[in-house]
Amino acid sequence: MGNIDFSFFNIRLLDVIDIFLVAIIIYYIYNLIRGTIAVNILIGLFIIYLAYLVVKQSQMRLLTEIFGGFISVGSIALIVVFQQEIRRFLIHIGKNISFRRNKKLWSLFLGKKEIEKDNTARLKPIIDACRSMSKSRTGALIVFSKFFDEEYYQNSGEFIDAEISKRLLESIFQKNSPLHDGALVIVDFRIKTASCILPLSDSEDLPLQFGLRHRAGIGVTEMSDAVAVIVSEETGEISYAKQGNVNMNITHDELERLLNEDV
Numbered sequence: 001m002g003n004i005d006f007s008f009f010n011i012r013l014l015d016v017i018d019i020f021l022v023a024i025i026i027y028y029i030y031n032l033i034r035g036t037i038a039v040n041i042l043i044g045l046f047i048i049y050l051a052y053l054v055v056k057q058s059q060m061r062l063l064t065e066i067f068g069g070f071i072s073v074g075s076i077a078l079i080v081v082f083q084q085e086i087r088r089f090l091i092h093i094g095k096n097i098s099f100r101r102n103k104k105l106w107s108l109f110l111g112k113k114e115i116e117k118d119n120t121a122r123l124k125p126i127i128d129a130c131r132s133m134s135k136s137r138t139g140a141l142i143v144f145s146k147f148f149d150e151e152y153y154q155n156s157g158e159f160i161d162a163e164i165s166k167r168l169l170e171s172i173f174q175k176n177s178p179l180h181d182g183a184l185v186i187v188d189f190r191i192k193t194a195s196c197i198l199p200l201s202d203s204e205d206l207p208l209q210f211g212l213r214h215r216a217g218i219g220v221t222e223m224s225d226a227v228a229v230i231v232s233e234e235t236g237e238i239s240y241a242k243q244g245n246v247n248m249n250i251t252h253d254e255l256e257r258l259l260n261e262d263v
């Protein structure tokens with residue numbers, strides 16, 4: 001019997017760490033693209049790669065040439081196709097590390113209770129406005145962003161920069177208001193802009209009854225670390241979107257709890 005080479009079993013600690021980190025990155029990427037059209041694109045690319053391996057192994061020269069050509073420009077194609085996902089990925093990394101914008105890090109120093117107590121009072125006019133808009137079936141889309149992302153918020157809509165009040169929120173979303181269409185953006189507990197046009201989610205997993213307002217609310221949370229509250233004009237139901245996922249028909253207490261956690 002010949003000698004079998006087991007040298008590849010020689011795994012170092014660094015290899016284990018390497019595999020662990022790759023697993024985390026794959027999980028992160030999966031979370032980012034889950035439920036979006038990007039999953040289909042990824043499956044498509046994977047199938048092409050498999051086909052390339054098969055035709056190469058079978059020495060089918062013409063097909064190998066064609067698939068090989070496709071794969072050699074693959075990395076550039078990946079950047080173009082997954083532009084939004086890569087952007088989202090980098091934003092997530094950058095913002096999670098950013099000390100100034102990370103409430104959890106602050107809470108280590110200031111104490112979690114103090115921050116939450118503060119927010120409960122500041123959230124009250126928003127919760128009250130959502131309650132009354134839900135009752136009167138006034139459609140509303142409110143985005144809470146940790147910082148003012150010019151790309152989404154400044155190029156469309158009206159710059160306001162006002163203190164939050166229940167009556168101001170209600171009057172902005174009132175049907176006759178010129179600013180009622182589009183999203184209202186809150187940054188650091190100030191109303192920054194109203195009537196913003198947001199990127200729409202292209203997720204195929206969303207409930208059929210979700211129209212543009214819901215898709216816009218979910219879309220902005222896919223692209224950034226903002227969260228969005230959507231009040232349905234049709235049903236008065238309140239939905240809460242975060243990281244591309246949506247909690248439908250939440251109660252006012254749930255809304256308060258979620259905002260307290262995330263804003």
Ligand SMILES: Nc1ncnc2c1ncn2[C@@H]1O[C@H](COP(=O)(O)OP(=O)(O)OP(=O)(O)O)[C@@H](O)[C@H]1O
Nearest residue numbers: 139181182197198210211212213214216232233234
């Ligand atoms: N890209 C966008 N960004 C922000 N708001 C948008 C965008 N597109 C549409 N909207 C808002 O959504 C409203 C249309 O909502 P639509 O009825 O399609 O949504 P919906 O999800 O079914 O919500 P509802 O339950 O309130 O009807 C528009 O009047 C506008 O205010």
